[in-house]
Amino acid sequence: MRGMHSSGLSAHPNQEPRTASAKVNLRQSMAYLVPYLWEFKGRVLLAVLALLAAKGATLVMPWALKHIIDGVDASLAAPIIFPAFFILFYGALRFGSVFFGELRDALFSRVTEHAMRKIGLRVFKHLHSLELAFHLDRATGGISRDIERGTNGISFLMRFLMFNIVPTLFEILMVAIIFAAAFSIWYALITLIAVVLYVVFTILTTEWRNKFVREANQADSSTSTRAIDSLLNYETVKYFNNEQYEADTYDKFLANWEQAKLKNRMSLLALNSGQALIIALAITAMMWMAADSVMNKEMTLGDLAMINAYMIQLFIPLNFLGFVYREIRRSLTDLENMLALLKRDASIKDADGAPPLQISRGEILWQNIHFGYHPERPILQDFNLQIAAGSKVAIVGSSGAGKSTLARLLYRFYDINAGQILIDGQDIRTVTLDSLRRAIAIVPQDTVLFNTSIRDNIAYGNPQASDEQIARAIRMAHLDNFINSLPEGDKTLVGERGLKVSGGEKQRIAIARVLLKGAPILIFDEATSALDSQSENAILEAMREVASGHTTLVIAHRLSTVVDADTIVVMDKGRVIEQGTHNQLLEQQGRYAQMWALQLQDEN
Incomplete structure (x- = not known):
């Protein structure tokens, strides 16, 4: 940035040079x-x-x-x-x-x-x-x-x-x-x-x-x-x-x-x-x-x-x-x-005359996907995956395998370099961004809350939701006991970036948001990673209830949270190396079986 270089300082490591702004x-x-x-x-x-x-x-x-x-x-x-x-x-x-x-x-x-x-x-x-x-x-x-x-x-x-x-x-x-x-x-x-x-x-x-x-x-x-x-x-x-x-x-x-x-x-x-x-x-x-x-x-x-x-x-x-x-x-x-x-034009925008996404079943298909955040560092290489309508598919693998990237691509935060992502046969690049993102709800790995009340943060999933709908979401996310223990109840402020609530409470608020949104496609990106065992079991049960009748993508590090998935996909270096049910993958004695054995050893 001009005015900073002379002293060797930079305002922010990611900040664009101001000299680029047009006079x-x-x-x-x-x-x-x-x-x-x-x-x-x-x-x-x-x-x-x-x-x-x-x-x-x-x-x-x-x-x-x-x-x-x-x-x-x-x-x-x-x-x-x-x-x-x-x-x-x-x-x-x-x-x-x-x-x-x-x-x-x-x-x-x-x-x-x-x-x-x-x-x-x-x-x-x-x-x-x-x-x-x-x-x-x-x-x-x-x-x-x-x-x-x-x-x-x-x-x-x-x-x-x-x-x-x-x-x-x-x-x-x-x-x-x-x-x-x-x-x-x-x-x-x-x-x-x-x-x-x-x-x-x-x-x-x-x-x-x-x-x-x-x-x-x-x-x-x-x-x-x-x-x-x-x-x-x-x-x-x-x-x-x-x-x-x-x-x-x-x-x-x-x-x-x-x-x-x-x-x-x-x-x-x-x-x-x-x-x-x-x-x-x-x-x-x-x-x-x-x-x-x-x-x-x-x-x-x-x-x-x-x-x-x-x-x-x-x-x-x-x-x-x-x-x-x-x-x-x-x-x-x-x-x-x-x-x-x-x-500045948005690089991710609606195509001319793009129609809204029509969800009939909720089937998702990644077909011959190539993608990288930078050209010299590919993330996904010839990636193929199909999620049947109404099924629950879990994505597991080592850090950097490209698991969370799948969620970003599905939301179309980035456009792929090659291939197609289809929802019910519709290329997501040909439909409106608004309709695409309305069809998907996510509980991210790191939930960021607004500096407002717990109730306002939950209602953010659907600002028009009724009191009954909000109360139901609170119950299903197992937040009611926590909220009832607070002097100000759901009017309690969460603080800047949610610093006044624990990681587990933040995730449960995020799950309540997803419940209110009511989208047909659900994504859980390490949704239980910050929870203790008791809370995790309660949330997993709530996730099963919520996922019923929805197409669900679960990105997980802890394998015990996805044993009930219809299909478990193991990723490595941007490719699918194994997929099947929990029992099928254990019988194959491959990467998943090794990961399972290591996690059992760590828990013991």
């Missing part, structure tokens, strides 16, 4: 934002009218101030009615400029917040549509900060691009016209020259310092990712007494962030100082000219005050224009990673 320009960003603006075109129109009213009041105020000063100048013998009227008029203009500006913001805030909601939801849904490999290769903390900064950048662009830059440029032009018409062309020229110099200086300097903004953002993401990674692995840190190591590592990331922020601040100092110098020179020149004209009786004190007021009014938005431009460039930088996420 975006203002036109591309507006292409994303305009549809959201158009959805509330009535509000936008009213906000524009309020903006025009606010700018109109702002432009007239210095003129009213001139008449107030000239009205109280005894040498001009102005009637007393004029200063009184203009004092009241000036007060009304002052109020109007603020009121209409606030009204503009109130009207447009609904548009901005709605756009942030819609785009944030769009990114969130798109992330869920991307393949598993993407999420395994990216650090969640970094993605979270990309989205947060990106949505904030959208808010800034929508608020300030439409209601600050264009109106400010309009105000500058109008002031130049007023100066030229009321006083001298030189006042208008000085104003325009100062604005051009200011804009050119701002653009060039901002482009120069944009790299420091990028480095600061990347250092911020890296630091956040490292902190989240460490906190999520709290137990591992404690197991190895590595609190100080984690603190030292985190401090290195913070030091890199500190350096990036320092460069950012120093470049900002140069930008702000240069802008202030240009404005100061312009104001000094114009006030010198105006003061000389007053001394020569060519202008009144009111004219001098009006010029000064206009320059002050210009100074504020012009200075703000520099801030807005810098922030727009920064917002575009912030948008890069988020829009890069939206532009």
Whole structure:
């Protein structure tokens, strides 16, 4: 990652380089934002009218101030009615400029917040549509900060691009016209020259310092990712007494962030100082000219005050224009990673016109399958397996044989390199992903729970489930005694990643989820590996009840849990080397018999 390499640090071993994100320009960003603006075109129109009213009041105020000063100048013998009227008029203009500006913001805030909601939801849904490999290769903390900064950048662009830059440029032009018409062309020229110099200086300097903004953002993401990674692995840190190591590592990331922020601040100092110098020179020149004209009786004190007021009014938005431009460039930088996420196409997606999967029996066929997560490391090689409808098939074998890969391929988290996976004769690549995954329910080897209540985690299997259905799932998963022993019952929070419940309890919650989903195809991936013998027997009985009438794939390490399977398949190096019932495999005196003997020896 940029900004990290110089110190030899990497935000996360699996994190993609940020340099891969495509740069975006203002036109591309507006292409994303305009549809959201158009959805509330009535509000936008009213906000524009309020903006025009606010700018109109702002432009007239210095003129009213001139008449107030000239009205109280005894040498001009102005009637007393004029200063009184203009004092009241000036007060009304002052109020109007603020009121209409606030009204503009109130009207447009609904548009901005709605756009942030819609785009944030769009990114969130798109992330869920991307393949598993993407999420395994990216650090969640970094993605979270990309989205947060990106949505904030959208808010800034929508608020300030439409209601600050264009109106400010309009105000500058109008002031130049007023100066030229009321006083001298030189006042208008000085104003325009100062604005051009200011804009050119701002653009060039901002482009120069944009790299420091990028480095600061990347250092911020890296630091956040490292902190989240460490906190999520709290137990591992404690197991190895590595609190100080984690603190030292985190401090290195913070030091890199500190350096990036320092460069950012120093470049900002140069930008702000240069802008202030240009404005100061312009104001000094114009006030010198105006003061000389007053001394020569060519202008009144009111004219001098009006010029000064206009320059002050210009100074504020012009200075703000520099801030807005810098922030727009920064917002575009912030948008890069988020829009890069939206532009990334999912490699696993529905084929054009794909129909939903039609389950009639639930037969599964792996046919001549070749697959590897990396080309140089094949996992499955010429793999063939048939699971008859309604049968229970167990997959056993040594670690790395490819057992859990079968479940990932069946869910189509990855596409195979060659061969076919068929369900009731339908290639899973030709049906919709939604219908495919609705037809399968899994109890994974490592169940991850949401940081909500036990009941919410169970209901996740079917958010529309009734209380009776949830209660039945709890009973069948043998969770009722555990839940009844808790002071808050099923309202008890499970903690971050389910750390407040034991491994066995997590697996039983996962089994209850599967029961609620009610899918015709069931997968148990080492579902009882974390359970004690008593709990295991209870869960095995529940699994038998649940599996009845379903096509069931059981991936197991403990052979005693699959002796009742209709077929036991022994895998080694991505191939099927044996298959049959428990007794048939023992009679063959092959690999399964050896594994069985070793496990009996270990248990004794």
